[in-house]
């Protein structure tokens with residue numbers, strides 16, 4: 024009798040965000056084995072034991088273990104949520120360089136990665152680190168993904184749904200491009216029940232500028248209030264992982280490589296067992312496209328100045 028293949032996901036960096044991703048995966052029984060990796064071994068053991076309790080008490084089939092970087096390198100999916108704490112006095116640029124060196128050391132320690140693994144980056148700045156991870160890992164382009172603007176898209180869709188009093192599942196709308204101040208809200212392609220947003224909702228239902236600003240500022244407010252933002256991203260990353268493991272080909276706004284710019288940023292993709300199963304175009308207005316191009320060129324320029332890659 025053929026033995027069933029054991030599915031596994033590794034999470035590298037099990038602080039607040041990595042822990043929340045793990046919890047969301049356990050509740051979904053997303054995989055057989057959940058392997059945790061952290062430089063801080065005490066913290067790693069604490070998370071593994073606490074999350075094992077969650078698995079036992081929820082009846083999840085997922086089993087949790089703390090492993091070395093090397094052992095964690097052979098999973099179906101490797102999620103990277105490792106980061107340095109932002110110490111007082113460190114500039115944003117210094118923090119970015121710090122997280123690049125963490126990414127380098129993780130990939131060094133884990134190489135060679137399983138050739139068909141899907142690498143999924145959460146650490147910030149997410150598009151830059153996804154681009155760095157792609158280059159360092161030498162995996163095929165389609166197998167390296169970043170959380171990108173998936174969380175921002177889910178949030179914006181939810182906020183519009185609340186105002187319009189319709190289910191968020193009936194709304195298709197996306198935030199795309201380079202995640203952060205330059206991200207693009209693709210209003211021109213937004214639909215409710217398949218009908219263009221402007222036709223579907225009575226005039227004045229939503230104030231687009233206000234809602235986009237509120238949505239963009241929410242991350243900062245969450246970080247100010249509680250120092251981390253684990254649950255939203257935990258939930259969206261668990262959804263990406265199940266789409267990969269089950270080859271579901273769900274269409275999501277996610278960061279992946281764009282050859283024209285030589286870097287990774289969010290566009291729509293069908294996500295399956297090999298990562299990006301298909302890239303989907305989004306009809307953007309001229310100004311939205313201009314904003315997307317500008318943000319991608321900015322990221323490509325930043326990457327070209329990181330000369331130690």
Ligand SMILES: NC(=O)c1ccc[n+]([C@@H]2O[C@H](COP(=O)([O-])OP(=O)(O)OC[C@H]3O[C@@H](n4cnc5c(N)ncnc54)[C@H](O)[C@@H]3O)[C@@H](O)[C@H]2O)c1
Nearest residue numbers: 036037038039040061062063105106145146147170251256
């Ligand atoms: N993309 C998104 O939408 C999104 C949302 C929220 C947070 N984030 C990012 O996720 C990252 C993690 O945030 P957090 O709040 O969990 O931080 P945290 O400080 O709680 O956890 C980071 C963990 O990484 C570990 N670590 C550091 N270097 C490591 C290495 N070389 N190998 C293994 N583990 C290592 C640390 O020991 C720590 O446990 C940050 O970069 C944050 O900005 C991204």
